Amino acid sequence: MSLGAKVRSGARLSLLNTVVIRIGNFAAGVVLARTLLGPREWGLYATGMVALGVLLSANEMGVSLAIVRWDRDVREFAPTVMTLSVLSSSILYAALYAAAPTTARLLGSPDATGMLRVLCVSVVIDGLACVPNQIIAREFRQGARMVLDLLNFLVTTGTTLALAYSGAGAMSFAWGALVGNLCALAGCAVVVPGALRPGWSTAEAKALVTFGLPLAGASLLVLAMLNVDSVVTGALLGPIALGFYQLAFNVSSWPVRSISEAARRISFAGFSRVAGSPAALADAFGRGLGLLMAAAVPPCVLLATLAAPALDTIYGPRWAAAAGVLRFLALLGLLRIAYELAYDCLAAAGRRSSLIGVQGVWLIALVPVLLYGAHLRGIAGVGAGHVLVAALVAGPAFLWGLRREGIGPAVVARACLRPFIGGLVMAALSIAVYRWTGETRWGMFVAGAVALAGYLPIVLPMRRLLRAETPAEPELTIQQPAMAGDGER
Template structure:
């Protein structure tokens, strides 16, 4: 009996820690995204589409190298079955060495990349942003350890300090006339301050060393993920590459603004859950039924809180872009219509991705991303060439819906998560999204003042979301009890 009681207490403690971590993660993300969204609006208005497009070119380059710079080894800290401190020196050495090599390669390749993207002026911006790659590699261990130990409160402080430093530095530089470089300088300043705090909050996690046996295990785990991350980057960023190369930096600026806005629900609601879900699922590896129940509950929660917001952005794109960014950014509304809906799909895909990573089924992760990329490239090219940035957004949505979703559903079924159980979790959120879409489309069509149309759409969406969460309250309780 005492053994059973100990197990119950252990599960209760794990659930409580995960719940607190989720709460802190959500608070951190909410404060960060609301504040940086407002500052981002100011920067977009200060810089305009041309300068913003130049920075978008540099950001694509940065995200490319950050997707695989530490070779995937830091994630091993989160799911390592033994004491993770034993592997930290080897993780740090691999991460920093790989990041430094990649940063040098990026510095040398910057002129070629910017020429392909039609933005030769972006070369110095790319090179300044490249320094952030080494910073990211240095703190891979501390960030992973904070995630493993559910220390989201400390992570919140570091994230907030980095976000505010980035935003305020960028604003000051933009006002001073630095143009696109202002965003790069701000990003680097925020990365450095965040790194200092991460290292301070996770002492002993930046130590260099090398153990050949551990390195072999880390690379066997991490390299498939790094390879997958390259493909993931290509899948998530190739649209920007195609739009920039085919249409130039100004249309790219419109496209990036729309995609950034469409990612707001994911950043606001999905990222806090994803920062906790892998660690929680990893602790349940010994209980597959509980792991599957947690996945389904998390999927339902994510759909409930993100789908209405994504549909709001898509159906109310015109008034929202006009109100927030101004008339010169109005072409971005046609893109937001498509990428807003795509964001809802990607949120679910990312949860499935995390699930298969925890299962160590990197084959599924890699194969799905490759198939996605192969189908996406020709669709993007045709869409961009014939219908501009909005055509690229529509092509991305169609490929995700018709190619990627069926594959993920098939692979989930093979792990014991069938279409019907998943459908039962997602049914109400899908219905709520449809209702929101109709309401927002009506407001956009018949209310001709952007402020009034946006307010009407926002209040209607909030009402639908509140009703949905009330209806799903039993499912939410079940997730808390997992």
């Protein structure tokens, strides 16, 4: 099977998987937000997720990406990857366990200490699962990925709902995530037999750490950039404000998780296979960005223009305070989708120093802007500051990094032109129709339908990108390593 065929097949399965899981998560979140858990509980959970996200960004020091990137037999170095990953994640969890009370207090939620200690056990589980997960990504086995994600979702959601209804409050999130991750780890052992075997080679370990640490540093900066807003909100405005902000951020992330996450499961592997050809890499990035933007613009624009009625309809009136910040975070979500694809492209091309530079500049500019925004306008100011820095600082920085890899601004402009024009049309139609209908609930649905009808004719010519084939030289085709006891690919 050609690289393009593998990428397209993996993309379809990945998109289906992501959409199904996100719809399920969305439904469970609506039930909890409307019936049992209020802004304070969501704020405590957000505190835990901030800490977990930081740990996950560095738990295996970036060494697992070598399984996808290195054009070698995985059996040679996977056991060393496993050992390094488990050691580093265990050390990180031990440090977090000791620092949990201080961490929770600094994040403005001292009651979250117990949640931090339970939820962050997941970092050790993730360290154990990194090798089979990356083998699945390397081989584009998105069918297996879908089964594992569905297992995780069903167990996590069932446990969380059961505990929430029994009165466990915010801790229901932590225990649900822990049980779900344990079941997914057991599934990994079945799907990729032999992948959980530890081992050690000093030479391999040195090479892996040299390869992975810059990527782990860049990932840590990404997580810091995406979570510093929660830190600022919790520390300055308190857990209730953080709960409103977290709900709005979660809603704004629907397109990111449904579209970008599906793409990222194959983008790094796909870019890695054409990284040796600048023309092929530029072509693959341009087509990928165009398709992602075409798919992401409609939900992001509708969330931005119809934030208040959407939150009232889905979550109920007690979450109305989140509407102001959602308008900004929806636009941030659109930028995040583009930037995550650029991140994967630069990582696959070996531009680790560029990634660290881009993320470092972004974070340095972001912190003071968020502090000022929180002081001036509360959570809405935090969201506005995020969008401002992402557009004016991160955007040019990513363009600079891509240009160094032969992907000029013209490639980006061509990919985004039709979605951008269509987005402007959508925004104008959505606002006008919603006001014309008297800003009613049914008017929200009419506005969304009219806006989408105006958007589709503009982007439909981009369908040709789905049929294009990525040029790949013979030496860049995917290697199929045979794992001990592994079955049909």
